[in-house]
Amino acid sequence: MRRTYQTMLLGSALDTSALLPPSPMPLGEAQFCAPADGSWCPVVYRMTGIGWLAEFGSGLIDGALKTVLILAVAIVIRLAAHRAIARVAKGVGEGRAPALLRPLRERAGHRLLGSSSTLIERRRQRAATIGSLLRSVASFVIYGTAFVLVLGEFGVNLTPIIASAGVLGVAVGFGAQNLIKDFLSGMFMMLEDQYGVGDVVDFGPASGTVETIGLRVSTVRDIEGTLWYVRNGEITRVGNYSQHFSIALVDVPVGHGADLHLATEVAARAAREALAEPPLADELLGEVQVLGVQSVNAEGLTLRVTVTTRPGHQVTVRRALSEAVATAFTEAGIPPPARPSVTVGA
Template sequence: MNLLPTEPPTCIRDASTLCYQVYDMTHNNWLAGSAGWLVTKPLRIILILVIAFFVRYLTRRLINRVTTIPRGGKLPTLLRPLRERAPEMLGQAVIERRRQRATTIGSVLRSMSTFLIYGLAFILVLGELGINLAPIIASAGIVGVALGFGAQNLVRDFLSGIFMMIEDQYGVGDVVDFGEATGTVEAVGLRITTLRDIKGTVWYMRNGEVLRVGNSSQGFAVAVVDVPLSYSADVERASKLMTEAATQGVKGDALSGSVLGPPDMLGVESVTPEGIQLRMTVKVRPGKQWAVQRALRALLLATLEEEGFDPPLGRFMSAPNAEK
């Protein structure tokens, strides 16, 4: 049985078609009738794939260019419209913070662009092959819903990481409090944030599980200094001496670069069975509050001791020695 067509295809009536040209060269009815499948459609599919690859290449080049940190550690082009809350700290830490933020956002953009470009190219290729896309799209929707339910925690981590990066809630070098862990941020990713606490323990926090975060390294910080006194101490005189000593102390070379404002004496903070506590606060640069607290506490205690103020329980601690 001859399965090949015996009559010339009707498409040869138009001399401008590929079908006519193939028939004119080969005088083969089957080749002429199948010219569209054998030549035209493969060429269209190849053209679609080449264009998709070229568009993806240009898109990735553009994303890499706008997310690359220029010389001097300045903000990449992509991050300039976004708000930056990087604290004033060592230059290398700022550069690392910006680099990780730009790298992560760039990675998200590259993945999304690749998925969209190749996904559209895949749909166009299926259309060229004459495949009905409705069942495929419906099946993909069902699979997507199933994967969404199964990996909802992972999706939540990634979405939280994206918004955290865009809003710059925290970054490398920031001292943050996640509730369960407190420390310095060492790395920020889309799924996990890594921080190291004061004991050297490394904590890995999933971004989707972070319900609240306290950042001690944005804008400014406040150094809180509590100084204990005995019940017999002259509180008014002690407050005056502490204010004078702190005012002179913050003007020194050791603290002047960290302090943003004059000391503020708040007065009596608490009264305990052991004695009285006076509180002083100082507005400082972010991340410098702990160093300023230690320096001022040592300065104030030394000043009060020189002026003859006794520490709490001083009388009771020295009584046994007197009996000896």
């Protein structure tokens, strides 16, 4: 009986041993590191034996590992974004724009694409500029997000930083609204391809040939050689003489006694003969048209002659037309307009 009772007591002792708490960590380590917290604190404490260094090192190692992971992910995403942007920009420069960017294609006419090295180079430069801008924006957004995440991992309170950044952004926005306006206008100008380097444009206050295009300022050289710096935000309208086609227009004055039928035939024949040979013939995109009487005044009549030309070549063709028609009228004996009479007072 006594042996049976002792056996029962021994079995109870064996069963309750599993309920006892695990052996505690060393006393010094328990003061600084929470048990089973999954951090590096116990490891650092066993290596150094310094409590404060164990606490600080645990947070530092955990934050460093997470920072490395965040930066690695950010770098991979940035590389992927840059490669995708470069591929799209290369396709746009070669005339293979994706369906999403087809509304932003260049404004040049299809008859001119591929036949002019100037237009091909302009398209390539535009694609390179837009690609560079998109890569800069992607890098700023990706690295900015990674920076905020890294600060959060080190326990930095982001609320005051975000609030301060918002207030600073509003202040900068009010103070630099003209600069922001210029940059936004430049971005939309390049995306919409309103004009490019080499185009002859009219900005209103300044007109001439575009020499450089930037996100903030565009430069135009006028016919007298003056270089104008025009802020993109101040451009309210753009007249582009270099897109699709141009029209050479000549108004030829004749006297009231002229035979209009003969004058029309002479003007048409002279214009066709003047533009029949290269290099002027290479600049034409249509046939010469004599539209007839454009205006009537006290001195005489005005006949209008037009022809469609390649973009930017209308001035050369117009000068040749004016010279040829004026010479033909003189040879055919078509009277010029009468000189206005001058009355001298007594």
